[in-house]
Amino acid sequence: MTATASNTLPHGRIHNFSAGPSALPLPVLEQIKEEMLHLPGARASVLEISHRSKDFERILGEAEADLRKLLGIGASHQVLFLQGGASQMFATIPMNLASGAKTGYLVTGAWGKKALKEAKAVCAATALWSGEADGFRGVPASGEFASDGDWAYLHYTSNETIQGVQFQSVPESGGAPLVCDMSSDFLSRPVPVERYGLIYAGAQKNLGPAGLTVAVIREELLKRAPASLPEIFKFSTHAENGSLYNTPPTFSIYAAGLVLKWLLETHGSLEAVADYNLAKAALVYDAIDASGGFYKPHANADCRSPMNVTWTLADASLEGEFLKGAEAADLSGLKGHRSVGGMRASLYNAVPRESAEALASFMNDFRKRKG
Numbered sequence: 314m315t316a317t318a319s320n321t322l323p324h325g326r327i328h329n330f331s332a333g334p335s336a337l338p339l340p341v342l343e344q345i346k347e348e349m350l351h352l353p354g355a356r357a358s359v360l361e362i363s364h365r366s367k368d369f370e371r372i373l374g375e376a377e378a379d380l381r382k383l384l385g386i387g388a389s390h391q392v393l394f395l396q397g398g399a400s401q402m403f404a405t406i407p408m409n410l411a412s413g414a415k416t417g418y419l420v421t422g423a424w425g426k427k428a429l430k431e432a433k434a435v436c437a438a439t440a441l442w443s444g445e446a447d448g449f450r451g452v453p454a455s456g457e458f459a460s461d462g463d464w465a466y467l468h469y470t471s472n473e474t475i476q477g478v479q480f481q482s483v484p485e486s487g488g489a490p491l492v493c494d495m496s497s498d499f500l501s502r503p504v505p506v507e508r509y510g511l512i513y514a515g516a517q518k519n520l521g522p523a524g525l526t527v528a529v530i531r532e533e534l535l536k537r538a539p540a541s542l543p544e545i546f547k548f549s550t551h552a553e554n555g556s557l558y559n560t561p562p563t564f565s566i567y568a569a570g571l572v573l574k575w576l577l578e579t580h581g582s583l584e585a586v587a588d589y590n591l592a593k594a595a596l597v598y599d600a601i602d603a604s605g606g607f608y609k610p611h612a613n614a615d616c617r618s619p620m621n622v623t624w625t626l627a628d629a630s631l632e633g634e635f636l637k638g639a640e641a642a643d644l645s646g647l648k649g650h651r652s653v654g655g656m657r658a659s660l661y662n663a664v665p666r667e668s669a670e671a672l673a674s675f676m677n678d679f680r681k682r683k684g
């Protein structure tokens with residue numbers, strides 16, 4: 314085997330294709346290390362200071378300002394830094410927004426299915442479209458589901474992390490507020506925030522360490538929560554308290570803040586981030602498409618994800634050997650989710666182009682040897 318893929322990253326670090334928690338930008342990790350004993354100004358680490366200190370208030374304020382700048386969030390929407398993961402949002406969204414009314418879900422993969430299941434525990438939630446019968450390979454075309462203003466909201470998952478299926482445009486909600494789980498493609502491309510009622514994302518895919526969940530919510534939706542809902546679960550509680558109702562995940566917010574600054578400094582805009590991501594993903598999809606059927610893509614071509622590339626081997630008996638060879642070439646985290654099988658390469662913002670090149674080159678070599 315050619316050793317082209319080995320040890321090309323600094324510090325002998327692996328090519329990290331983990332689906333989440335996942336790769337962070339090296340300059341961010343270096344800054345964290347640098348500041349671990351002395352956060353500038355604080356003379357203590359960020360782990361050791363009050364969430365109500367002026368140093369942490371500055372960190373929180375800058376993280377919000379940088380997020381607003383990158384995503385283009387206007388005064389119509391509030392930014393919340395929450396805990397509990399996207400999974401807790403699956404429950405708190407219907408608790409806050411449904412108020413006994415019906416809600417509609419577009420189910421394009423495993424996460425959307427989980428979101429719908431949680432909503433059913435709270436309100437009358439319906440799958441307006443599901444790709445399950447087809448193995449979750451596609452997204453609905455605009456005429457394939459009907460949503461209207463009767464729904465408390467329309468929920469969808471912009472990028473299904475497990476199946477590698479991504480919406481290429483914003484679905485038409487027919488007047489219902491649009492709610493979107495963007496956990497695995499948050500900040501990977503530009504988003505028309507003004508069209509959404511609520512965007513949410515767990516940080517550990519594309520934004521920072523685990524423990525932080527970001528929500529971007531339209532101001533008027535904050536008023537919908539029933540008074541009987543415990544304060545801690547009301548989005549309005551966190552909005553009214555500037556995400557400091559209780560102790561937030563301070564370290565994760567700090568690290569996410571550094572990632573936001575890195576995105577602004579390295580790429581400048583989400584258009585540039587998207588270009589970079591599409592070029593990385595094209596390297597891997599080209600290796601699949603040019604393989605003459607040796608590698609088989611899971612998602613339909615019109616909605617395949619630049620974030621999570623999913624594929625199987627035509628000869629499934631070679632998959633163990635593929636993964637072993639990949640590990641030996643420092644290509645880590647490629648085993649697909651057990652529900653899909655095969656391989657998955659997660660190519661989030663912080664995964665450098667060199668890693669996608671190393672993977673494509675390994676895939677081409679492996680096919681030449683075994684095909």
Ligand SMILES: *Cc1c(COP(=O)(O)O)cnc(C)c1O
Pocket residue numbers: 333397398399400401424470472473474494495496497515516518
């Ligand atoms: C990872 C993921 C989740 C679950 O996130 P948690 O933070 O573990 O709750 C939900 N939705 C999508 C799209 C994901 O990728």
